[in-house]
Amino acid sequence: xxxxxxxxxxxxxxxxxxxxxxxxxxxxxxxxxxxxxxxxxxxxxxxxxxxxxxxxxxxxxxxxxxxxxxxxxxxxxxxxxxxxxxxxxxxxxxxxxxxxxxxxxxxxxxxxxxxxxxxxxxxxxxxxxxxxxxxxxxxxxxxxxxxxxxxxxxxxxxxxxxxxxxxxxxxxxxxxxxxxxxxxxxxxxxxxxxxxxxxxxxxxxxxxxxxxxxxxxxxxxxxxxxxxxxxxxxxxxxxxxxxxxxxxxxxxxxxxxxxxxxxxxxxxxxxxxxxxxxxxxxxxxxxxxxxxxxxxxxxxx
Amino acid sequence: xxxxxxxxxxxxxxxxxxxxxxxxxxxxxxxxxxxxxxxxxxxxxxxxxxxxxxxxxxxxxxxxxxxxxxxxxxxxxxxxxxxxxxxxxxxxxxxxxxxxxxxxxxxxxxxxxxxxxxxxxxxxxxxxxxxxxxxxxxxxxxxxxxxxxxxxxxxxxxxxxxxxxxxxxxxxxxxxxxxxxxxxxxxxxxxxxxxxxxxxxxxxxxxxxxxxxxxxxxxxxxxxxxxxxxxxxxxxxxxxxxxxxxxxxxxxxxxxxxxxxxxxxxxxxxxxxxxxxxxxxxxxxxxxxxxxxxxxxxxxxxxxxxxxxxxxxxxxxxxxxxxxxxxxxxxxxxxxxxxxxxxxxxxxxxxxxxxxxxxxxxxxxxxxxxxxxxxxxxxxxxxx
Numbered sequence: 001x002x003x004x005x006x007x008x009x010x011x012x013x014x015x016x017x018x019x020x021x022x023x024x025x026x027x028x029x030x031x032x033x034x035x036x037x038x039x040x041x042x043x044x045x046x047x048x049x050x051x052x053x054x055x056x057x058x059x060x061x062x063x064x065x066x067x068x069x070x071x072x073x074x075x076x077x078x079x080x081x082x083x084x085x086x087x088x089x090x091x092x093x094x095x096x097x098x099x100x101x102x103x104x105x106x107x108x109x110x111x112x113x114x115x116x117x118x119x120x121x122x123x124x125x126x127x128x129x130x131x132x133x134x135x136x137x138x139x140x141x142x143x144x145x146x147x148x149x150x151x152x153x154x155x156x157x158x159x160x161x162x163x164x165x166x167x168x169x170x171x172x173x174x175x176x177x178x179x180x181x182x183x184x185x186x187x188x189x190x191x192x193x194x195x196x197x198x199x200x201x202x203x204x205x206x207x208x209x210x211x212x213x214x215x216x217x218x219x220x221x222x223x224x225x226x227x228x229x230x231x232x233x234x235x236x237x238x239x240x241x242x243x244x245x246x247x248x249x250x251x252x253x254x255x256x257x258x259x260x261x262x263x264x265x266x267x268x269x270x271x272x273x274x275x276x277x278x279x280x281x282x283x284x285x286x287x288x289x290x291x292x293x294x295x296x297x298x299x300x301x
Numbered sequence: 302x303x304x305x306x307x308x309x310x311x312x313x314x315x316x317x318x319x320x321x322x323x324x325x326x327x328x329x330x331x332x333x334x335x336x337x338x339x340x341x342x343x344x345x346x347x348x349x350x351x352x353x354x355x356x357x358x359x360x361x362x363x364x365x366x367x368x369x370x371x372x373x374x375x376x377x378x379x380x381x382x383x384x385x386x387x388x389x390x391x392x393x394x395x396x397x398x399x400x401x402x403x404x405x406x407x408x409x410x411x412x413x414x415x416x417x418x419x420x421x422x423x424x425x426x427x428x429x430x431x432x433x434x435x436x437x438x439x440x441x442x443x444x445x446x447x448x449x450x451x452x453x454x455x456x457x458x459x460x461x462x463x464x465x466x467x468x469x470x471x472x473x474x475x476x477x478x479x480x481x482x483x484x485x486x487x488x489x490x491x492x493x494x495x496x497x498x499x500x501x502x503x504x505x506x507x508x509x510x511x512x513x514x515x516x517x518x519x520x521x522x523x524x525x526x527x528x529x530x531x532x533x534x535x536x537x538x539x540x541x542x543x544x545x546x547x548x549x550x551x552x553x554x555x556x557x558x559x560x561x562x563x564x565x566x567x568x569x570x571x572x573x574x575x576x577x578x579x580x581x582x583x584x585x586x587x588x589x590x591x592x593x594x595x596x597x598x599x600x601x602x603x604x605x606x607x608x609x610x611x612x613x614x615x616x617x618x619x620x621x622x623x624x625x626x627x628x629x630x631x632x633x634x635x636x637x638x639x640x641x642x643x644x645x646x647x648x649x650x651x652x653x654x655x656x657x658x659x660x661x662x663x664x665x666x667x668x669x670x671x672x673x674x675x676x677x678x679x680x681x682x683x684x685x
Contacts (some may be wrong), residue, residue: 014348014355032346034358041347042340049368052596089474149541187596188510188541189555194368196336241588244595244625284628 002055007108010067025217026055027210035201036063045159045180047144047284048194050203053248057185062150063179069135072178076147082154086164088121089114115168125158129174137178152194160199187283194287206249208235214249219256229267230256236297237279237289244282254278269295316342322381326364329373330568330573332556337364350452353382368593369553441636442571444564445530453527462506464634465602469507479504507632509603511539514590516608517574518548518581518677524638528607529570535605543597546574547586554595581611583651583685584618591625598629606635606659610647634661 010017017033017040032048036059037047048056064071074085094114097204101110122130126141131137142154158164161174182198184190206214208231215227222230230252238246249257255278264271273294280286289297325332333395340363348355348428358377365371445453472481484500489679515534517525536542536558543555557570591598598604604626612619635655640662647656656662 014358030354031358031361034355035362038344038347038359038362042343044340046362094659185596186600189367189543189553189559192332192366192556196334199340199362199372200365200367201362202365202371204368205354242621242625244629 004262010033010063013037020066021059022093023049024062024066027057027206027214028059029210031200032059032203039181039199040179042199042249042285045182045198046201047182047184047190047198048198048201048203049184049186049247051205051246052185052249054203054205055249056205057140057142060138064138065140065180067135067179069106069179070131070137071131071140072124072131072144074139075141076143076151077185078146078148080147080151082125085123085151086125086154086158087123087166090119090121093182094119116259117169120166120169122146125155126164126172128142128178128180129158129162129164129172131174131178132178139178139180141180143185143186144182144190149191152191155193156193156197159194174215202230205238205246208232211249211252212237215252215256218253219260222256223265226259226264226266227256230259233267233272233297236280236300238299242288243280243285245280245285249283251279267298269298313354319345322377323364323493324377325377325381326374327667329377331364331370332366333364340364352540356382364368367553371593402664422519426576436494440523442529442574445526449527450530450534453530454538457531457538458593460535460663461538464603464605464632464663466506467509467631468504469504472496472553473505475501477501477505508596509539509601510541510599511535512544512594512602512604512630513542513544514587514606514608515546516548516552516581516583516606519613520581520609520611521607525574528638529567530563533558533566543594544595547581547583547590549582550585551589569634577615579617581608581613583610583612584616584622585610585662587619587622587626591622598626600629602630603632603634604630606633607656608635609637609639610635610649610652610655611653612649616650619651620654620658623655627658627660630631632660633658634657636663 005063010020010246014030014033014037017037018028018030019031021028021036035048038044046058050056051222060073061071063069097114098110101113103115117183120126128139144152158167159180162177163171178200182194211234212227212229215222215230216224219227232253234247234255235245241242255275258275258278259267259271262271273289276286276289280289323338323341326333341360344359344363345356348359350356359364360374360378361371365374413630444450476479476486478501480502481502484502485496485498488500489496513535515528515532521528532544536544536555542558543553544558545551546554552573554570554573557573558566561569623633635652637645637647639650640647647653647662652662
């Protein structure tokens with residue numbers, strides 16, 4: 001693996017972003033590369049929306065790897081709050097400290113002591129602002145649409161000012177502005193306030209050429225002919241009307257890896273039917289396609 | 302085209318035209334704020350400004366906030382940045398709102414006695430449009446009077462309580478619930494261990510997600526104002542509400558309601574609905590919805606279809622699309638403005654096809670008289 005690119009190098013040009021990410025075997029088009037370049041250059045968060053399994057999370061990993069930066073990931077979920085995302089006081093240690101020093105310290109001294117940074121548990125957002133590594137950390141706020149709308153309010157200060165306010169300590173400002181990537185599967189619309197603070201990019205399903213390139217980069221041992229067949233089949237499947245869940249690139253990669261593991265050199269209807277569960281993740285979809293539609297799709301010119 | 306990064310070629314005249322471009326985008330419905338404009342200016346300072354593709358990508362990254370915005374930016378960019386300059390803004394339509402045709406009301410939802418549904422449908426098809434008095438006329442949207450808005454809000458609250466709730470994680474005291482052993486034991490401790498009173502509890506309800514699919518075709522024009530009040534009330538009442546308007550095409554209009562008072566939401570929505578009002582292709586629009594926004598429907602989601610059920614598409618397609626949505630959703634509710642009419646029968650081909658896949662068919666009971674969704678009448682699916 002080549003030496004990581006300095007993050008400042010990513011701010012040189014769009015081509016530098018394309019080069020750095022292609023070294024990490026992440027296939028990226030120029031539009032998305034421009035958005036990444038602007039996010040680095042303008043120090044603004046980048047909101048990436050798109051179909052599930054099409055590389056939204058991977059781009060943050062690739063950027064961190066490309067620039068040798070720490071990847072700090074905050075996986076969003078319903079009920080996520082400040083104590084799990086920002087900071088929390090280490091209550092057991094604070095109680096212990098109070099018991100240990102209650103005789104030799106005054107109340108004021110104890111209070112100052114227990115509300116110091118020593119007792120602060122840093123969660124991902126605070127860690128990203130505190131980043132101590134050589135490069136700007138990459139903060140991935142993944143699947144923001146899963147979090148409650150109140151959590152978006154919490155993010156506003158972090159994403160616009162790159163600072164958080166801890167009442168007992170004051171305002172903590174970022175030593176270096178992290179590169180922030182937010183992802184959303186659009187299961188709900190994000191608030192306007194959060195969108196206003198972000199640059200925007202959308203990752204849809206890839207073109208056949210791009211999908212072949214992804215397979216070539218991620219699974220170099222895959223025979224080119226089989227890669228082409230896999231891509232054609234997946235693209236046809238994706239264009240089928242009525243699928244509850246269309247396969248993303250992640251599913252294509254899993255399927256290709258499975259076919260490799262099974263020693264397949266070309267697509268055969270029985271094998272495709274047996275492994276279709278790697279592409280289709282809905283029982284109705286599977287039922288419909290195992291009944292004979294697979295052979296029809298394979299036979300299409 | 303080889304460009305150089307930089308502002309050296311960015312002159313005052315260019316910024317004047319850039320401002321025109323942003324205005325044009327706003328007119329097309331892209332919400333470009335001042336901050337986004339500043340971002341674009343900063344971005345153009347770092348991009349090769351003579352490279353058209355780079356500038357377009359810069360515009361997309363800084364100005365768009367949704368996939369729909371991306372399409373609009375591409376379209377306006379191509380149209381605006383040509384050698385001929387920006388295209389003229391089309392003059393406002395001279396076709397004013399048409400007064401509702403009272404004679405048609407019974408035809409729309411409730412089939413008049415003696416007429417077969419197919420005859421009714423056949424009469425209304427003109428030049429591929431479904432509603433003969435609708436073409437291109439659009440919707441004239443005006444705020445409803447305050448009492449009607451209050452009724453809409455009460456109706457939305459009732460709807461939320463009766464339909465769009467889920468059992469939550471928390472427990473609440475409930476006389477009809479399961480036995481609460483902890484509470485009972487604690488109570489028994491006060492009576493020397495005797496179980497004098499049984500404590501009971503049930504899951505506290507929480508609000509479900511709501512997806513509203515709102516028919517804004519010509520046949521629904523006379524209800525647009527009332528339904529807008531209802532949809533706004535629902536968006537206020539149910540925390541996670543997404544709203545899509547459909548006719549021949551479907552588009553998301555959630556942002557028209559989010560965070561805005563009813564009065565402030567009207568102008569933006571009126572702009573969006575100005576071009577609506579043709580025929581209805583429910584099946585096609587539901588298919589588009591499922592493909593583009595299918596992920597918004599989860600096991601906790603209630604899907605509410607606001608439509609009179611007059612459809613140009615094949616009813617089999619509608620049944621198939623609704624079945625697929627039903628398989629993912631918690632509940633599918635169909636609200637027809639005519640469902641509470643005494644003479645209403647769900648006999649249009651679309652409604653007949655839809656009912657097996659609909660959990661509830663509801664209608665604002667006194668809709669025709671008060672033009673306000675005052676109460677929700679629930680008709681079981683077995684009604685079909």
